[in-house]
Amino acid sequence: MRYSAETIDRVIDFHGHVCPGLAIGIRVSELAGEQLGPPESTDLVAVVETDMCGVDAVQFLTGCTFGKGTLIHKDHGKMAFSFFDRNTGKGFRARLRPEVQNKMGAELGALMKKWAAGTLTAEEKQRCEQMREQAQQYTMDAPLSELFDVAPAAALAPRPARILDSLACERCGEMAMESRTRRFAGQTLCIPCFEEIEQKI
């Protein structure tokens, strides 16, 4: 492991709890360091195809954040993470291997659904916790090559955020970034106003 126990503790504090998903994020951040170099020496951008727990570890450990525009979420619902170094133009996409994702398989999936529905028995809860603990431990300890398939990035590094004008929505009066406005029946509208009006038609 390239992160110290203290660093891992700080990641857990940041996220709020320990979980298998966070472990995936920790390991994929480690992979980014291995492939592209430490965060201090790179101009890193992360494109994450999931919005689950692991993204918190990516933000904390790689310094790629939503507010800086260096963390981009693509809502594909996949355990896949791309990283680019804008200094060198190098990038890669890592996908959690399906075998790893399926490792705990149907049993844990069924238990988690019951957990969410609040119908777990005490015994099932114990089993569920034990399996999550195992999944997390496995993810923390396994070689990176066993966890992830790594491929060259399919796309170029995302462009740095551009500075755009804001326009006033002609319905609610709120300012919205030009590229996020909609034209409808001759009016410039913000997205929520556009959606409301469009739904009525």
Ligand SMILES: [Zn+2]
């Ligand atoms: Zn979590």
Ligand SMILES: [Zn+2]
């Ligand atoms: Zn509006």
